[in-house]
Amino acid sequence: MHINRLFETVYLLLDRKSITAGELAEHFEVSVRTIYRDIDVLSQAGIPVYMSKGKGGGIRLLDNYVLNKSILSDSEQKEILAALQGLNAVHYPEVDNVIAKLGLLFNKADYNWVDVDFSHWGETNRQKFNMIKTAIINRRVLAFDYSGSYGESSNREIEPVQLWFKDKTWYLKGFCLTRKALRIFRLTRMKEVRLTETTFEKRTVQELELSTAGEESRKIAYFKLHLDKSVAYRVYDEFDEKYIIKNRDGSFEVTAFFPESDWVYGYILSFGSAARVIEPEYIRNKIIERLKETMGQYER
DNA sequence: ATATATGCGTCACGTGGCAA
DNA sequence: TTGCCACGTGACGCATATAT
Numbered sequence: 481m482h483i484n485r486l487f488e489t490v491y492l493l494l495d496r497k498s499i500t501a502g503e504l505a506e507h508f509e510v511s512v513r514t515i516y517r518d519i520d521v522l523s524q525a526g527i528p529v530y531m532s533k534g535k536g537g538g539i540r541l542l543d544n545y546v547l548n549k550s551i552l553s554d555s556e557q558k559e560i561l562a563a564l565q566g567l568n569a570v571h572y573p574e575v576d577n578v579i580a581k582l583g584l585l586f587n588k589a590d591y592n593w594v595d596v597d598f599s600h601w602g603e604t605n606r607q608k609f610n611m612i613k614t615a616i617i618n619r620r621v622l623a624f625d626y627s628g629s630y631g632e633s634s635n636r637e638i639e640p641v642q643l644w645f646k647d648k649t650w651y652l653k654g655f656c657l658t659r660k661a662l663r664i665f666r667l668t669r670m671k672e673v674r675l676t677e678t679t680f681e682k683r684t685v686q687e688l689e690l691s692t693a694g695e696e697s698r699k700i701a702y703f704k705l706h707l708d709k710s711v712a713y714r715v716y717d718e719f720d721e722k723y724i725i726k727n728r729d730g731s732f733e734v735t736a737f738f739p740e741s742d743w744v745y746g747y748i749l750s751f752g753s754a755a756r757v758i759e760p761e762y763i764r765n766k767i768i769e770r771l772k773e774t775m776g777q778y779e780r
Numbered sequence: 781a782t783a784t785a786t787g788c789g790t791c792a793c794g795t796g797g798c799a800a
Numbered sequence: 801t802t803g804c805c806a807c808g809t810g811a812c813g814c815a816t817a818t819a820t
Contacts, residue, residue, distance in 0.1 A: 500806070511789050
């Protein structure tokens with residue numbers, strides 16, 4: 481699987497807003513079947529891609545994604561970035577290339593979101609960012625001083641796992657060697673970052689999950705969804721088995737807990753018509769609002 | 781060296797939307 | 801109603817990469 485093809489697909493979708501699987505197949509010189517498999521991967525990655533049938537149909541992103549290109553600093557752009565970061569999964573430095581392309585695309589709307597983030601930082605922070613990136617890719621232990629929320633400073637050594645962009649801030653997920661647990665660090669609070677010579681083996685997901693079990697201080701919200709059986713393949717991958725109820729007709733009722741953020745709406749919408757929010761009311765309303773906005777694009 | 785997994789292509793059949 | 805277009809997806813086989 482060429483990861484680059486996935487990113488370029490997103491890029492094309494942003495640029496073209498609708499494109500048939502056949503066209504994509506031709507563009508990448510792969511078969512149509514392969515394109516469908518790619519789209520599957522993208523939608524599983526949380527990118528709200530959907531397809532319409534019939535003449536004039538094709539593959540497209542949820543309209544908000546395209547529209548908000550022209551709106552400054554909108555969460556949709558962050559969602560794309562976050563989704564790409566998630567897909568990036570550390571192994572693919574080539575992603576830089578595509579992020580650059582996306583930056584260019586948004587730049588047409590006079591807003592270069594990738595660069596805006598960096599320009600606020602200045603040279604030292606840019607170096608910090610690059611150093612962390614290198615550490616993740618090359619599996620090198622990072623050492624730095626970290627100031628906690630109460631101003632106390634501590635010396636940390638961590639195995640960096642993933643850079644995270646959320647709520648306008650960069651975070652670093654890493655396995656803290658002193659605390660023996662997965663921790664999340666704000667980049668702005670990391671000082672004196674340096675690469676050590678020590679390398680490490682990537683830890684398994686289970687190991688990382690276990691280390692954080694039972695400690696979660698962030699504000700946690702929940703939602704309950706009714707999911708059609710057509711998305712059964714995602715249900716057990718993406719939700720905790722404890723909170724999945726299978727109905728007699730093959731559909732599901734799932735409850736999920738997540739740290740409060742806008743990300744969740746895009747996520748729910750990625751299920752398309754296969755999902756219905758049962759509760760809470762405010763998420764339900766927000767989804768309805770978003771869908772109405774989308775529909776508005778087809779009326780004049 | 782052999783077994784297994786992955787990525788991909790081809791085929792076949794199915795679905796829904798739409799217009800003649 | 802019918803047929804076309806385009807998506808949906810499982811089955812199968814091949815080539816290459818990775819593990820044993």
